Amino acid sequence: MVIAISTAIPLLIAGFIMVWTAYRAYRRTLPMNFWIGIRTTTTLRSEDAWSVGHAAAAVPIAIGGFGLIAAAATAVVVGEDYAIVAAAVGCAWIAIWLVVGSVTAGRAARHAENSLRE
Template sequence: MIIALSTAVPLLAAGLLMMWTANRAKAQTVPRNFWSGIRTASTLRSAAAWRAGHAAAASFSVGGIGLIAAASAAVFAGER
């Protein structure tokens, strides 16, 4: 059970962080910075490119949902 939880907790945290970032990106409230968000050469080129790149990033929430599902699968797989 300890191994299952030590796997599930980081997966859950990463999934929640990814969903939070995707929701902020969709709402276009992620400020232009070098720490959070999609930091590619093209998105850092201008404020308009930053907004356009993050508006397209709303689909990242699907990855967050996948990580949360993997966390729950890790807990159930550890029950055996």
């Protein structure tokens, strides 16, 4: 049970951080920073691009975070034998949704910049 719990705790923490980040992004209260956020050339061009991009990416980020939380619960339920498999699936899940969120943020930030220029 030690392996299952030691696998689940980091997944759970990461999942809650992702959900918290998605919440802040959705409410547009996530400031530009060096630690948390989607830092692409498009989202870093301005505060507005950052805010709009992250608001657009909030749902994919939240889906990824909830997937990590589910992977943490699964790791505990399946026990020692399959805890690592649950962690690997959770990591793949968050990676996919972060790519989706990054693409979504980039498109929204570009659209916001183009709207300002017109």
